[in-house]
Amino acid sequence: MFLINGVLFATWGVNIPGVRDSLNLSEAQIGAALLAVGLGSLCTMPLTGGWTARYGSHRVTWAVSVACMLSLLLPFIAPNFAALVAALAVLGALNGCMDVAMNAQGVTVEKALGRPIMSRLHAYFSLGGLLGAGLGSLLVGRVPLAAHALLVVAVTATAALLSGRFLWPDAAPAPTQLAANEQPPRRSPLSAAAALLGALCFLGMLAEGANYDWAALYFRDVLGVTGGASGLGYVAFVGAMTLGRWFGDRARAQLGDPSTVRGGAALTALGLGLALLARDPLLAAAGFALSGLGLSNVVPVMYGAAGHALAGRGIAQVATIGYGGFLLGPPPLGLLPSMWGWRRPWGWRWARRRWWRCWVGGPLR
Numbered sequence: 537m538f539l540i541n542g543v544l545f546a547t548w549g550v551n552i553p554g555v556r557d558s559l560n561l562s563e564a565q566i567g568a569a570l571l572a573v574g575l576g577s578l579c580t581m582p583l584t585g586g587w588t589a590r591y592g593s594h595r596v597t598w599a600v601s602v603a604c605m606l607s608l609l610l611p612f613i614a615p616n617f618a619a620l621v622a623a624l625a626v627l628g629a630l631n632g633c634m635d636v637a638m639n640a641q642g643v644t645v646e647k648a649l650g651r652p653i654m655s656r657l658h659a660y661f662s663l664g665g666l667l668g669a670g671l672g673s674l675l676v677g678r679v680p681l682a683a684h685a686l687l688v689v690a691v692t693a694t695a696a697l698l699s700g701r702f703l704w705p706d707a708a709p710a711p712t713q714l715a716a717n718e719q720p721p722r723r724s725p726l727s728a729a730a731a732l733l734g735a736l737c738f739l740g741m742l743a744e745g746a747n748y749d750w751a752a753l754y755f756r757d758v759l760g761v762t763g764g765a766s767g768l769g770y771v772a773f774v775g776a777m778t779l780g781r782w783f784g785d786r787a788r789a790q791l792g793d794p795s796t797v798r799g800g801a802a803l804t805a806l807g808l809g810l811a812l813l814a815r816d817p818l819l820a821a822a823g824f825a826l827s828g829l830g831l832s833n834v835v836p837v838m839y840g841a842a843g844h845a846l847a848g849r850g851i852a853q854v855a856t857i858g859y860g861g862f863l864l865g866p867p868p869l870g871l872l873p874s875m876w877g878w879r880r881p882w883g884w885r886w887a888r889r890r891w892w893r894c895w896v897g898g899p900l901r
Contacts, residue, residue: 537597537601537634537638537641537696537699538638538642538657538658538660538661538664539660539661539663539664539667540601540605540664540692540695540696541601541604541631541634541635541638541661541664542660542661542662542663542664542665542666542667542668543664543665543667543668543671543688543692544604544605544608544631544664544668544688544692545631545665545668546664546665546666546667546668546669546672547608547668547671547672547684547685547688548608548611548627549668549669549672550668550669550672550673550676551612551672551676551681551684551685552566552570554676554681555611555612555614555620555681558681559614559616559617559620561617561620565617568621569617569620569621569624570624571863572621572622572624572625572628573624573625573627573628573631574628574859574862574863575625575628575863576624576625576626576627576628576629576630576631576632577628577629577631577632577635577859578632578856578859578860578863579629579632580629580630580632580633581632581633581635581636581852581855581856581859582852582853582856583633583852584596584600584632584633584636584637584848584852585636585640585847585848585849585850585851585852585853586848586849586852587633587637587848588636588637588640588706588847588848588852589847589848589849592705592706593637593638593640593641593643593644593703593706593848594641594644594700594703594704594705594706596633596637596640597634597637597638597640597641597700597703598696598700598701598703600630600633600634600637601634601637601638601696601700602693602696602697602700603630604627604630604631604633604634604696605689605692605693605696606689606693607623607626607627607630608627608685608688608689608692609682609685609686609689610623610624610626610627611623611624611627611685612681612682612684612685613682632855632859635855635859636848636851636852636855637848638657639654639657639839639843639851639855640706640843640847640848640851641703641704642654642657642839642840642843643839643840643843643844643847643851644704644705644706644707645704646840646843646844647707647844648704648707651785651789652785652788652789652840653785654785654836654837654839654840655780655781655782655783655784655785655787655788655832655833655836655837656781656782656784656785657836658781658832658835658836659778659781659782659784662774662777662778662781663778665774666774666778668688671688672684675687726853727846727850729842729845729846729850730842730846730850730853730854730857731857733838733841733842733850733854734838734853734854734856734857734858735857736797736834736838737834737835737838737839737854737855737857737858737861738857738858738860738861739834739861740831740834740835740838740858740861741835741858741859741860741861741862742861742862743804743808743827743831743861744777744831744835744861744862745861745862745863747769747770747773747824747827747828747831748770748773748774751767751769751770751773751824754769754811754820755767755768755769755817755820759815759817759820761817768817768818768821769811769817769820769821769824770824771821772821772822772824772825772828773824773825773827773828774828775825775828776824776825776826776827776828776829776832777828777829777831777832778832779829779832780800780828780829780830780831780832780833781832781833781836784796784832784833784836787833788833788837793837793840793841796833796837797833797834797837799830800829800830800831800832800833800834801830801834802830803826803827803829803830804826804827804830804831805830806823806826806830807822807823807824807825807826807827807828807829807830808823808824808827809823810822810823810826811823811824811827835858838854838858839851839854839855842854
């Protein structure tokens with residue numbers, strides 16, 4: 537399920553320019569259409585926790601995964617801008633359901649196995665993205681957009697339909713006994729634990745979104761890298777994140793979740809600092825790789841902690857708050873350079889020069 541979800545989004549991502557050109561959309565229109573995906577997800581994520589509690593994460597994951605894969609075809613057959621916005625809203629809504637449900641199912645499997653697996657599951661999502669992007673590089677420009685989408689839909693929907701019957705039913709919650717004069721606890725709309733985990737997830741997804749959306753532009757506009765090499769930072773980030781998630785469960789078992797998140801946050805700060813201070817593209821790519829490695833296990837840990845402590849409703853709340861990082865984080869990062877500019881005296885070059893003078897002209901002397 538995680539793998540085909542990654543394939544779905546990569547397939548849509550590599551075909552965005554083709555869809556834009558086929559409908560003659562402006563940059564503002566394609567931006568508004570892309571926003572519909574996130575808004576659709578935010579509408580259904582809070583509801584999915586209740587559905588998984590009522591029907592079981594295995595049933596909800598099975599149903600919405602098939603529907604989500606089928607909905608990928610809608611944007612490719614949209615005849616105009618309004619239809620495209622509606623199609624992407626449906627795709628986002630179904631993906632929001634699938635995101636919460638399959639993570640709740642991952643917590644169920646994790647409990648049954650008695651060991652962490654959430655990082656490996658998210659690694660399969662990243663791997664699916666790489667597979668979808670690789671397939672897209674072979675087909676984009678060589679086959680019609682609808683034919684590319686139809687091929688991916690046929691394979692992924694069939695895989696979801698066949699594999700859904702192997703999902704594990706959720707364990708029944710243990711009954712609780714109340715005293716004769718004791719009142720049942722009132723269910724808070726958002727518990728303190730969910731708010732804290734959601735805030736940490738928000739920060740992790742904000743950093744992920746910044747790397748995804750701005751790495752290539754940073755290489756091209758700030759470092760002056762042209763052509764295909766401008767994607768070096770993006771590739772380094774995604775590759776390191778996939779690698780970190782693939783081996784993340786082993787690190788979580790040995791170090792524990794708190795140490796894994798704290799160490800990852802420090803590694804991310806170190807990596808982004810290196811990327812922003814380095815002039816050489818290879819050093820900057822190494823910084824983006826360290827950032828991806830540090831961020832790789834933040835979201836899996838937060839989803840897993842929410843599922844173990846708060847069940848499916850907790851995952852829904854944490855995912856909804858965290859997903860706002862993807863929506864609200866990258867746009868302000870695009871506004872800041874337009875207001876101040878990276879090349880102004882108080883920009884990144886000024887900070888690097890002041891930092892260097894401080895340490896070389898001061899303590900290191």
